[in-house]
Amino acid sequence: xxxxxxxxxxxxxxxxxxxxxxxxxxFTDTVKYNVSYGWPVATEEEIVNATIAANADxxxxxxxxxxxxxxxxxxxxxxxxxxxxxxIARAILVETPILVFDEATSNIDTHTELLIQRAIxxxxxxxxxxxxxxxxSTVKNADKIxxxxxxxxxxxxxxxxxxxLKGRYYDIYNSQFVAD
Numbered sequence: 397x398x399x400x401x402x403x404x405x406x407x408x409x410x411x412x413x414x415x416x417x418x419x420x421x422x423f424t425d426t427v428k429y430n431v432s433y434g435w436p437v438a439t440e441e442e443i444v445n446a447t448i449a450a451n452a453d454x455x456x457x458x459x460x461x462x463x464x465x466x467x468x469x470x471x472x473x474x475x476x477x478x479x480x481x482x483x484i485a486r487a488i489l490v491e492t493p494i495l496v497f498d499e500a501t502s503n504i505d506t507h508t509e510l511l512i513q514r515a516i517x518x519x520x521x522x523x524x525x526x527x528x529x530x531x532x533s534t535v536k537n538a539d540k541i542x543x544x545x546x547x548x549x550x551x552x553x554x555x556x557x558x559x560x561l562k563g564r565y566y567d568i569y570n571s572q573f574v575a576d
C-alpha cells in the first residue's frame with residue numbers, strides 16, 4: 397500500500413495479518429468467543445455476519461445452544477471442516493488487509509471444501525492473500541500462482557497460463573482432475 401517494507405515493524409506487520417491454518421485452533425469456550433477471539437469488542441451482530449460470510453451460520457444455529465454452545469477442548473464436538481469455517485469467520489471479523497491461508501482446505505470432505513472455498517472467496521475480496529495449497533481447486537482463481545518444487549519457485553502465472561506451459565503445474569493439475 398505504498399509503504400516501504402523497510403519501514404514496517406514486525407509488530408505492525410503482524411497486526412495487519414489474518415491467518416487460517418491447516419489445523420484450526422479453538423478454545424474451550426463458546427462459539428461466540430471463538431469467533432470473536434482477536435476482536436473481543438465485536439457485537440453479536442458482527443459475529444453472526446462473519447459466520448454467515450464464512451458459511452458457518454447454518455451449522456452453528458443447529459448446535460444445542462447455537463452461538464452459546466461451549467466447544468470442547470480443541471473443538472472436539474464439531475467436525476474438522478466446521479472448525480475451519482469458524483477460524484475463517486474469525487479472520488473475516490478482524491478484517492485485516494493481509495490474509496494467509498495455510499492448507500486451509502486439506503483434510504476435509506468435498507462438500508465442506510466447497511463451503512470453505514466460498515468463504516475464502518468472500519474473505520479475499522479487496523485484500524492481499526497468500527494461499528498455500530496442494531489442492532489446485534483452492535488456488536486456480538488466484539491473480540498469480542507460484543508453483544514451488546523443492547523450496548524453489550519453478551513456475552508462476554495464472555491458472556490457464558500455467559496449464560499452457562505443460563510443466564509442473566500442468567502435471568499436478570492432471571493428477572488431480574483428469575481421469576485415467
